[in-house]
Structures are given as structure tokens and as C-alpha cells.
Amino acid sequence: ADNYLLVHNLLQQGMDCMxxxxAHDDAAAWARMIGHLRQAEQSLGRSCRIVMDLAGPKLRTGPLEPGPAVVRIRPSRDTYGRVTAPARVWLTAEESPQPPPSPAxxxxxxxxxxxxxxxxGEWVECTDARDAQRAFRIVDVTEQGCWVESTRTAYLVPxxxxRHARGAGTLDEQACRISTLPPGENSLTLHQGDLLVLTRDLxxxxxxxRDRAGNILTxxxxxxTLPEVFDDVRAGExxxxxxxxxxxxxxxxESSQVFIRITQDHVKALTLRADKGINLPESHLRLAAMTAKDIEDLSFVARHADIVELSFANSAEDVESLQQHLTNLGSRQPAIVLKVxxxxxxxxxxxxxxxxxxAPCCGVMIDRGDLA
Incomplete structure (x- = not known):
């Protein structure tokens, strides 16, 4: 939304529809994007249409329990595993923590x-969560905090x-401990044949x-995010x-749970995280294509878009609803694309x-990925 140069370069390379x-950002951010496009059009003497994709009903995975509070610190490496840049870590006072002034x-x-x-020039040493000995060189000290660097990977926990080392073999007698750390992002590890339970609540x-042998206990x-789909799905879908x-x-x-057998064959374990899309391509879901948010967004879309995409279009009633809302908003009628x-x-x-x-102009987009 704030990168004019990106929009300018895309238009320069031949973009004719933005x-x-x-589903992302808001009307203020969309307005900035469109402003960048109009500015680039004037600069380059080119024109570009705008297509706006209504979000539709958000059928997504819910939250997960927080993961362990573990920080992995690792340097940048090239294809051969050689360090190209050390890991940079920001040390800050726990009583009044300050954000790092640059990426850390x-x-x-x-x-x-x-x-x-x-x-x-001094060092900070520790034994990490794997009992590996690690040393961080102090490269800068400021009033807000301290920068340290390391060329080796470390796993740190609260x-x-x-330990403060002023030089070789001169450890400070008084060590400190890392204070609280934010919990990590959790995920579900799934293999072919595993059972996954989708719950109605959030x-x-x-x-x-699992037990010690790796067998699943629970x-x-x-x-x-849309528990109403539980009333429409069936076994075998x-x-x-x-x-x-x-x-x-x-x-x-069941009334509050759907039991799913993972069937996809994959060499590596599959990872499922929170807020990921769920698609039920063969289920007859009684969901309207437009949500209350979509209807609210239409007031902006109708004024600015050349094309409006109707996500999860499932019935003629969905199309009629979009057409009626556009008519109610005024005489300007953008083209409609049905996303199947x-x-x-x-x-x-x-x-x-x-x-x-x-309508004067319409089109269809078949989402083969979701229909697979």
C-alpha cells in the first residue's frame, strides 16, 4: 500500500490490470494503492484497469495453543552452508525494554x-537449550541497548x-538469566493416514x-471460523x-466435530497452521457468497473498480445479490467476474x-486449485 515504486515498475513492465x-487491508490502504497507480499512469503515459476481489466467506482454520518460548538465532548462510552474515541479537533492559533500532x-x-x-569488543557466553556452548561478540553499546553477533546457531529459552566475558578466560562472576520470551507460533504436523479433528468452536x-514409540494417543x-458448515458436510467428501x-x-x-483422514501422500511431514484456508469443493454449503463485510466494502469498490470479482459464487441468487447492491449504490456499474x-x-x-x-460485461474465473 505504501510502495509507489513497486506499482510504477509493474506498470512500466506492462501491467494493464491491478x-x-x-480480504486484506482496508479502504484507506486500497485508496493509497489506487493513488500510486494513478500517479504512475500520469508519469508513464499509460492506463491500467483496477479489479477488486471481494473476500467472500472466510472459511479458515482457528487459533492454536501457543508454541514453546524458544528463540532460534542463526546466521545467514549461502548454498554451501558458509556464513555470509552473522546473527544479530538485541539485548535490552527487562525493566523498560526498547525495540531494536534495526532488524534483529x-x-x-x-x-x-x-x-x-x-x-x-567483549563477549556474552551461554549454554543454549541443546547444551551447546555459544559465544556472542558485543559489537555496539547504546543507551537503549546492546548489539551482539554470532556466527553459530543457538536456541535460547527463558x-x-x-555470562559476561571481558576477554579470554575472564568470565564475570555474576551471570544473568534471559527474562520472559514470547511464545512461538505453533503448528500441527500431519502425515498421510493421520486423523485430524476439526472443531466447531474456536x-x-x-x-x-504421541507415546514414546510415536503412536498417536489423541x-x-x-x-x-465458520461453524455453520458443519451442518452441510458429509462423510466421504x-x-x-x-x-x-x-x-x-x-x-x-458429529455435532461439534468433523473427523478427517489425511490422504495426501507427501515425502515430508505436512504442516498446518492457524488462519489457513479450508476448502470443501464437493460439499453443498449453504453460504451466501457475500458477507456483511463484502457489502460494506462494495461502496468503495463500486466507486473505484473497473471489475469486481465475486468470490465463492455458487448460485444465481449470489449473482443477483451483487447486481442489486451495485444498482443501489449508483449508476456506475463495474464488470463482474464470477469466481468458481x-x-x-x-x-x-x-x-x-x-x-x-x-450486465453489460461479465466474465468467469475457474479456480482449478480449489476445485482439485
Whole structure:
């Protein structure tokens, strides 16, 4: 939204239609994007249409329990594993933590009295979470904090002791411990044949629990942002997560849970995180294509877009609803593109097309990824 040069370069390279995804940002950000485009058009003497994609119903995975508070610090390496840049870590006073003034691999809160003793050229040493010995060279000390660098990977957790070394063999007797660290992002690790439980509520999900032999004791669980789909899904129907990266089949449907068997064959383990898309291409979901947010966004879209994309178009009624809302907003009528993302939408495409063709201009986009 704030990168004019990007828009300018895209237009210069031949872009003739700029797409804005209304699932992200807001009207203020969209206005800035359009402002950049208009400025670039004047600068280059070219024109470009604007297509705005209505978000549609957001069927996504729910939150997960927080992951462990572990910070991995690692240097940059090239293809051969050689260090090209050390890891930079910001040490800040735990009593009044200050954000790092430039990008940092991690920010570690430590006692201010201990921090005040550090000097450029000295060292901070520790034993990390894997019992590996690590040393960080102090490269800069400021009033706000201290920069240290390392060329080796380290895993740090709250309570890790840090020792101040003024030089070789001269450890400070008084060590400190890393204060609190934010929890890491959690994820579910899934393999072909695993059972995944999709829950109706948005209680934080959790990974599967396993015994020492690796056998699953309780399956992984994760919530769903649109619980009303539980009334429409059936056993035997396919389900996809994260833009088709993870596939499964619904084995059983209960009032508050859907049991899914992961069927996708993959060499590596599959990772599912919070806020990832869920697609049910063969389920007949009774969801309107436009949400309350889409209707609110239409007031902006109708004024600025040359083309409006109707996500999850499933029926002629969905198309009629969009047309009616556009009519209510005024005489300017952008072209309509129907985004077909479910089997139901594909089966109803003739009726949707006949309805859409009442407008001067319409089109269709088949989302093959979601229909796979």
C-alpha cells in the first residue's frame, strides 16, 4: 500500500490490470494503492484497469495453543552452508525494554544492571537449550541497548544464563538469566493416514499427543471460523487446507466435530497452521457468497473498480445479490467476474452466467486449485 515504486515498475513492465484483494487491508490502504497507480499512469503515459476481489466467506482454520518460548538465532548462510552474515541479537533492559533500532534475529530482555556492564569488543557466553556452548561478540553499546553477533546457531529459552566475558578466560562472576520470551507460533504436523479433528468452536487447537514409540494417543485438533458448515458436510467428501497443500477425506461428522483422514501422500511431514484456508469443493454449503463485510466494502469498490470479482459464487441468487447492491449504490456499474471455487458453483455456472449477462460485461474465473 505504501510502495509507489513497486506499482510504477509493474506498470512500466506492462501491467494493464491491478488486482486488489479485499480480504486484506482496508479502504484507506486500497485508496493509497489506487493513488500510486494513478500517479504512475500520469508519469508513464499509460492506463491500467483496477479489479477488486471481494473476500467472500472466510472459511479458515482457528487459533492454536501457543508454541514453546524458544528463540532460534542463526546466521545467514549461502548454498554451501558458509556464513555470509552473522546473527544479530538485541539485548535490552527487562525493566523498560526498547525495540531494536534495526532488524534483529532476536530481542532478549536482561537486567539493566547487568546490561550496563557490557562494553564493545567483549563477549556474552551461554549454554543454549541443546547444551551447546555459544559465544556472542558485543559489537555496539547504546543507551537503549546492546548489539551482539554470532556466527553459530543457538536456541535460547527463558531462564538461559548469560555470562559476561571481558576477554579470554575472564568470565564475570555474576551471570544473568534471559527474562520472559514470547511464545512461538505453533503448528500441527500431519502425515498421510493421520486423523485430524476439526472443531466447531474456536478454542485453541493443539498438536497430536504421541507415546514414546510415536503412536498417536489423541489426534490433532483445530477449530473452524465458520461453524455453520458443519451442518452441510458429509462423510466421504474431500477437504483441503492451505490452498490445496494438505488434503483429506471426511470420515465422520458429529455435532461439534468433523473427523478427517489425511490422504495426501507427501515425502515430508505436512504442516498446518492457524488462519489457513479450508476448502470443501464437493460439499453443498449453504453460504451466501457475500458477507456483511463484502457489502460494506462494495461502496468503495463500486466507486473505484473497473471489475469486481465475486468470490465463492455458487448460485444465481449470489449473482443477483451483487447486481442489486451495485444498482443501489449508483449508476456506475463495474464488470463482474464470477469466481468458481466449488463443485456446486461449477454445476450452477450456466444459471449464474445467464444472470450475470444481464450486465453489460461479465466474465468467469475457474479456480482449478480449489476445485482439485
Amino acid at each position: 488486482r486488489i484483494n479485499c 534475529g532476536a530481542s532478549l530482555p536482561v537486567p539493566s544492571t547487568w546490561l550496563a556492564r557490557l562494553r564493545t 531462564g538461559t544464563p548469560l 478454542q485453541p487447537g493443539r498438536p497430536a499427543s 489426534p490433532a485438533m483445530i477449530g473452524c 474431500p477437504i483441503w487446507f492451505d490452498d490445496g497443500k494438505i488434503g483429506g477425506v471426511i470420515e465422520k461428522v 471455487e466449488t463443485r456446486r458453483g461449477f454445476e450452477n455456472l450456466p444459471a449464474m452466467l445467464l444472470t450475470a449477462m444481464r
